[in-house]
Amino acid sequence: MKTRVTELLGIEYPIIQGGMAWVATHELASAVSNAGGLGIIGAGGAPASWVREQIQAAKKETDKPFGVNLMLMNPEADEIAKVLVEEKVKVVTTGAGNPAKYMDMWKAAGIKVIPVVASVALAKLMERGGADAVVAEGTESGGHIGSQTTMTLVPQVVDAVSIPVIAAGGIADGRGFAAAMMLGAEAVQMGTRFVVAEESTVHENYKDRIIKAKDIDSEVTGMSTGHPIRVIRNKMTREYLKLEKEGATLDELEHLTLGALRKAVVEGDVMYGSVMAGQSAGLVKKKETCAEIIADVMNTAQKLLNR
Numbered sequence: 180m181k182t183r184v185t186e187l188l189g190i191e192y193p194i195i196q197g198g199m200a201w202v203a204t205h206e207l208a209s210a211v212s213n214a215g216g217l218g219i220i221g222a223g224g225a226p227a228s229w230v231r232e233q234i235q236a237a238k239k240e241t242d243k244p245f246g247v248n249l250m251l252m253n254p255e256a257d258e259i260a261k262v263l264v265e266e267k268v269k270v271v272t273t274g275a276g277n278p279a280k281y282m283d284m285w286k287a288a289g290i291k292v293i294p295v296v297a298s299v300a301l302a303k304l305m306e307r308g309g310a311d312a313v314v315a316e317g318t319e320s321g322g323h324i325g326s327q328t329t330m331t332l333v334p335q336v337v338d339a340v341s342i343p344v345i346a347a348g349g350i351a352d353g354r355g356f357a358a359a360m361m362l363g364a365e366a367v368q369m370g371t372r373f374v375v376a377e378e379s380t381v382h383e384n385y386k387d388r389i390i391k392a393k394d395i396d397s398e399v400t401g402m403s404t405g406h407p408i409r410v411i412r413n414k415m416t417r418e419y420l421k422l423e424k425e426g427a428t429l430d431e432l433e434h435l436t437l438g439a440l441r442k443a444v445v446e447g448d449v450m451y452g453s454v455m456a457g458q459s460a461g462l463v464k465k466k467e468t469c470a471e472i473i474a475d476v477m478n479t480a481q482k483l484l485n486r
């Protein structure tokens with residue numbers, strides 16, 4: 180399928196794997212790129228040296244384009260921004276802010292810049308700043324979220340900008356893909372479904388928790404702190420939400436979440452760790468290779484879009 184996004188990125192299918200902190204390692208990113216989508220390494224809060232190693236490993240595993248997600252709150256963001264240029268990364272997605280200060284450097288290096296946005300205002304700002312496309316991410320997503328739904332946000336962003344829009348949040352199969360195209364998106368970004376891919380290196384307990392999840396199993400922590408995060412409900416979220424209700428301070432809440440994503444992803448502690456996943460977890464039923472996931476999404480979507 181050809182869209183402006185497949186042309187822009189030089190990929191076969193308009194499917195992007197979200198750059199997920201701790202989860203989106205070179206193994207996952209290169210598998211998605213080899214399957215014809217765009218794999219993305221998630222820099223999360225990792226140091227610049229780790230990001231460089233990941234990029235170099237991915238280059239050995241694929242000759243297809245892949246990208247890196249830079250969380251702008253990363254303490255080494257300035258350094259990572261330079262590593263992306265030095266390593267000639269093709270695509271950068273950015274989260275948690277405005278990448279304006281890196282834009283000139285990245286554009287001069289020929290890097291395609293795709294900020295993740297949760298509002299029309301930010302999408303317009305990014306377009307004015309030179310972004311090549313935007314990911315419009317709805318509140319159904321796993322991880323850090325905004326407040327608008329994918330269903331309402333995507334068409335409003337499509338109407339507001341002329342650069343291509345990539346839909347994210349709640350899309351986990353061909354039906355979601357087709358719906359996103361109907362809303363005017365030219366690609367989708369999926370996170371939760373790729374967490375359980377065979378090539379994903381996250382702990383099996385994490386994958387099993389997503390596979391067992393029902394429609395109502397995700398919860399949003401951090402509303403009171405201004406940093407809402409969607410995760411699967413467990414002992415940690417119950418405790419967190421109880422404290423939030425009681426008006427706990429940021430410090431009191433932070434001890435529950437500090438290192439909690441690592442605890443779940445690496446140690447497999449799905450009771451006290453942060454099992455970030457979206458509302459689409461209920462749609463994710465089995466482990467498959469990235470190639471199988473992409474084929475499944477595209478086959479269903481093509482049938483729906485052609486009928």
Ligand SMILES: Cc1cc2nc3c(=O)[nH]c(=O)nc-3n(C[C@H](O)[C@H](O)[C@H](O)COP(=O)(O)O)c2cc1C
Pocket residue numbers: 196197198199200202221222223248250273274275295316319320321322323347348349350351368369370371372374455456457458459
């Ligand atoms: C475990 C996890 C970690 C994530 N970490 C990041 C991140 O570091 N940066 C980012 O921009 N998005 C992050 N996301 C969001 C994804 O990139 C993607 O946009 C989102 O998962 C799409 O929604 P879905 O989960 O419904 O597919 C994360 C999502 C998950 C599930």
